[in-house]
Amino acid sequence: xxxxxxxxxxxxxxxxxxxxxxxxxxxxxxxxxxxxxxxxxxxxxxxxxxxxxxxxxxxxxxxxxxxxxxxxxxxxxxxxxxxxxxxxxxxxxxxxxxxxxxxxxxxxxxxxxxxxxxxxxxxxxxxxxxxxxxxxxxxxxxxxxxxxxxxxxxxxxxxxxxxxxxxxxxxxxxxxxxxxxxxxxxxxxxxxxxxxxxxxxxxxxxxxxxxxxxxxxxxxxxxxxxxxxxxxxxxxxxxxxxxxxxxxxxxxx
Amino acid sequence: xxxxxxxxxxxxxxxxxxxxxxxxxxxxxxxxxxxxxxxxxxxxxxxxxxxxxxxxxxxxxxxxxxxxxxxxxxxxxxxxxxxxxxxxxxxxxxxxxxxxxxxxxxxxxxxxxxxx
Ligand SMILES: Nc1nc2c(ncn2[C@@H]2O[C@H](COP(=O)(O)OP(=O)(O)O)[C@@H](O)[C@H]2O)c(=O)[nH]1
Ligand SMILES: [Mg+2]
Ligand SMILES: [Zn+2]
Ligand SMILES: [Zn+2]
Ligand SMILES: [Zn+2]
Ligand SMILES: [Zn+2]
Numbered sequence: 001x002x003x004x005x006x007x008x009x010x011x012x013x014x015x016x017x018x019x020x021x022x023x024x025x026x027x028x029x030x031x032x033x034x035x036x037x038x039x040x041x042x043x044x045x046x047x048x049x050x051x052x053x054x055x056x057x058x059x060x061x062x063x064x065x066x067x068x069x070x071x072x073x074x075x076x077x078x079x080x081x082x083x084x085x086x087x088x089x090x091x092x093x094x095x096x097x098x099x100x101x102x103x104x105x106x107x108x109x110x111x112x113x114x115x116x117x118x119x120x121x122x123x124x125x126x127x128x129x130x131x132x133x134x135x136x137x138x139x140x141x142x143x144x145x146x147x148x149x150x151x152x153x154x155x156x157x158x159x160x161x162x163x164x165x166x167x168x169x170x171x172x173x174x175x176x177x178x179x180x181x182x183x184x185x186x187x188x189x190x191x192x193x194x195x196x197x198x199x200x201x202x203x204x205x206x207x208x209x210x211x212x213x214x215x216x217x218x219x220x221x222x223x224x225x226x227x228x229x230x231x232x233x234x235x236x237x238x239x240x241x242x243x244x245x246x247x248x249x250x251x252x253x
Numbered sequence: 254x255x256x257x258x259x260x261x262x263x264x265x266x267x268x269x270x271x272x273x274x275x276x277x278x279x280x281x282x283x284x285x286x287x288x289x290x291x292x293x294x295x296x297x298x299x300x301x302x303x304x305x306x307x308x309x310x311x312x313x314x315x316x317x318x319x320x321x322x323x324x325x326x327x328x329x330x331x332x333x334x335x336x337x338x339x340x341x342x343x344x345x346x347x348x349x350x351x352x353x354x355x356x357x358x359x360x361x362x363x364x365x366x367x368x369x
Binding site: 026027028029030031032033034035036037038039040117118119121152153156157178179181182214215 | 255258259262263265266270274276280284289290291339340341350360361362363364365366367368369
């Protein structure tokens with residue numbers, strides 16, 4: 001099992017304090033120099049170790065509400081459920097039925113209760129993952145984490161994922177990469193969704209791709225439609241390939 | 254947005270530090286917040302002050318926030334410049350977009366003053 005909740009071994013980060021000034025005997029200045037995210041990041045690293053130990057590929061999906069995260073998950077589960085075990089942690093608060101929607105397609109899913117928060121944090125993912133392990137009586141090959149619908153906060157919180165995916169749907173407009181640079185800089189994959197709507201919107205795919213790549217040259221980009229199926233095979237193949245890489249790394253490790 | 258949870262995390266870690274140092278109380282804590290960090294400083298301070306009462310050793314702690322500017326260095330011509338916007342700029346001297354961010358994303362607890 002894992003560390004954070006005391007269910008396994010854990011390298012505790014030992015804290016050292018550095019005393020800088022000590023002008024009088026009762027007052028001391030303690031140097032801290034720690035990121036405000038350090039506790040989240042510590043738990044995220046432990047999540048990541050946990051995923052790695054079981055050869056699980058973890059994917060964090062971030063987008064504005066309604067960009068098509070859950071719909072893409074539904075399509076992905078339909079297509080891959082016979083070859084891969086899929087688990088979903090559902091953090092979206094837009095619709096309470098997102099966990100039910102993916103369960104109906106045949107994946108294990110746990111709804112995370114964020115209490116109205118605008119993003120997921122690593123400790124909640126840790127807790128949710130244990131619930132998912134119980135539900136599955138084992139481990140998934142792919143763990144999808146559907147983040148809260150929000151393009152700002154989730155980019156600041158590492159959850160322990162191997163791949164971060166940012167999604168923009170065609171109706172949202174082509175200025176999104178410029179408006180949310182952090183989401184693009186911290187992601188590995190960019191998916192343009194609802195491509196079936198391209199004829200009805202001013203959305204220059206090449207221009208958006210170029211802009212996204214100028215923020216992050218390593219982005220892998222997909223253009224998909226859950227409605228027509230365009231681009232979905234490329235996405236599925238990408239997932240198959242990444243799962244294989246993960247399994248191979250586990251065998252070697 | 255997530256100012257409350259960050260403030261709570263800060264209070265938790267200060268409280269642990271106070272225990273470790275056997276401090277009677279924490280007097281001051283200094284944090285650096287960059288303009289690009291996405292944190293609304295007023296909300297963060299508000300949350301800190303609202304939540305600190307829960308921790309006896311922190312109830313009187315003063316939060317000092319240093320806001321750091323968004324500073325870039327141009328890799329093409331070496332020019333360093335500050336911007337006010339959160340959008341990715343170009344170099345005002347040569348127009349290049351090959352820029353290195355020098356500061357602006359900080360979200361760091363620098364130090365604290367404690368009474369022992
Ligand atoms: N036209 C079109 N609509 C889509 C597509 N994908 C999702 N939608 C619609 O967009 C809405 C929001 O989708 P959902 O998956 O719930 O978004 P989420 O909030 O990101 O999880 C729903 O009404 C979907 O039917 C697509 O590829 N094309
Ligand atoms: Mg959803
Ligand atoms: Zn486990
Ligand atoms: Zn655990
Ligand atoms: Zn947030
Ligand atoms: Zn320049």
